[in-house]
Amino acid sequence: MLDIKLIRSEPEKIAAKLVIRGFVLDVKYINGLEREYRQLQDASQSLQSERNAYAKMMGKAISEAKTQEEIPLLKERGEELKQACIHAEEELNKIQDQLEDYMSGIPNLPDDHVPPGTNEDDNLEIRRWGKPRDFTFEVKDHVDLGELSGMLDFQAGAKITGSRFSVMRGGIARMHRALSQFMLDTHQIEHGYEEVNVPYLVNRESLYGTGQLPKFEEDLFKLQDEREFYLIPTAEVPVTNIYRNEIIDASQLPIKLTCHTPCFRSEAGSYGKDTRGMIRQHQFEKVELVQFVEPTKSAQALDLITDHAEALLQKLGLPYRTVMLCGGDIGFSASCTHDIEVWLPSQKRYREISSCSNFRAFQARRLKIRWRNPETGKPELLHTLNGSGLAVGRTLVAVMENYQLEDGSIEIPKILQRYMGGQTVISS
RNA sequence: GGUGAGGUGGCCGAGUGGUUUAAGGCGCACGCUUGGAAAGCGUGUGUACGGUAACGUACCGAGGGUUCGAAUCCCUCUCUCACCGCCA
DSSP states (O other): OOOHHHHHHOHHHHHHHHHHTTOOOOHHHHHHHHHHHHHHHHHHHHHHHHHHHHHHHHHHHHHHTOOTTHHHHHHHHHHHHHHHHHHHHHHHHHHHHHHHHHHHTSOOOOOTTSOOOSSGGGOEEEEEESOOOOOSSOOOOHHHHHHHHTOEEHHHHHHHTOTTOOEEOHHHHHHHHHHHHHHHHHHHHTTOOEEEOOOSEEOHHHHHHHTOTTTTGGGSOBOSSTTOOEEOSSTHHHHHHTTTTOEEOGGGOSEEEEEEEEEEOOOGGGTTSSOSSSSSOSEEEEEEEEEEEOGGGHHHHHHHHHHHHHHHHHHHTOOEEEEEOOTTTSOTTOSEEEEEEEEETTTTEEEEEEEEEEEETHHHHHHTOEEEOTTTOSEEEOEEEEEEEEEHHHHHHHHHHHTBOTTSOEEOOHHHHGGGTTOOEEOO
């Protein structure tokens, strides 16, 4: 959610920024609603004020008990005021709902340095790390590698549930688990995050707060009962919502949390994309990094989160590149996003394995997460950020493909070996 | 799942229909006092929206309702605690 005061004070500037990401802001519509809203609020409040005064007067009249005849008259006037109040409030609520509907559908403002563009081709590469390995044999993709060993079974996933689900077995299942342990440990011990464990089912309010609702309901799995719970599409939702409606003391900032969860995405709009393999599954695991920081420190925090995610790929020896998403490619709630893309030899290209975003006050405004600014003594919105550190399934794919041997066995990266009882290779 | 008791400001806690615009205490901040401190005294101490301001309005777990008037009465939900049942 954007600050309505900002739209009020410099509508052209805001509209221009939103154009960068392909959103047309209807300034006239907002201004009209705003004007109407304030008039109605004013009217409603003075009626309430009058009503309160009457109620008080009545209390006095009754306690003095000397104005028996006046009481019915007062009562009548009170009744009139009540009706007027109800009417005014209804009008006010109607406009408020319209205003909120529109405001909640406006995406975040991109940062000034976000490159223009309409899709991923316009993203800006900011660095590369590692050199893709030269293979002396024909590389297999992870699907073939998994099939060879029988440790990656998409047929079983399809039988148990449906397409885009999979079963891992043996060494692959173990390495998948080892990866998430390694990631959590690194973030805790080396990067100073606190590990949290959170619900995988969330309510509508939580999803609204982080920006998945109301606009992106079709991407979510919803439980079929009257409680309206949803499966989390990312740990970002429950973890960020830990602090919903809270005022945080300045001494506690920055708050850095890491969390390993399964993620569930319906991905209604992506049929035909990455149908093969575990790149795009309805269920996958991810280790998430979430930070709550003072507003002046969020740009720096985004760089740190990106570093923390990249550190894992470096330790695993996986070549990657980091890109800054262009205006047309950044998500609804983000003001700036770095994607980290890992090298997949079977595709001969870099594929997204992490997405790190600065939301500035966009989520905090919806979630009412504030900190007490010592300079002003007042509660002010803080900034939220998050990043994948990393998508576990995709990391597994990258390890399998980059560490494959000619016979289809997979070398285990040194750093993971101690998480796998010293094992050095997964034999087909 | 059943029964019972609860949810009031940073914290404790009063408040069962009308001078409560939430008593009192603790804590905190500032001031007075002091060589300094403690004690004492005084003042202040929530959030949001509107207003240059004075101030107004809303908020006593959430949402509805009754009433001229609701922290207080009624309904639904939710969370906490206790006991029982069930369960990994």
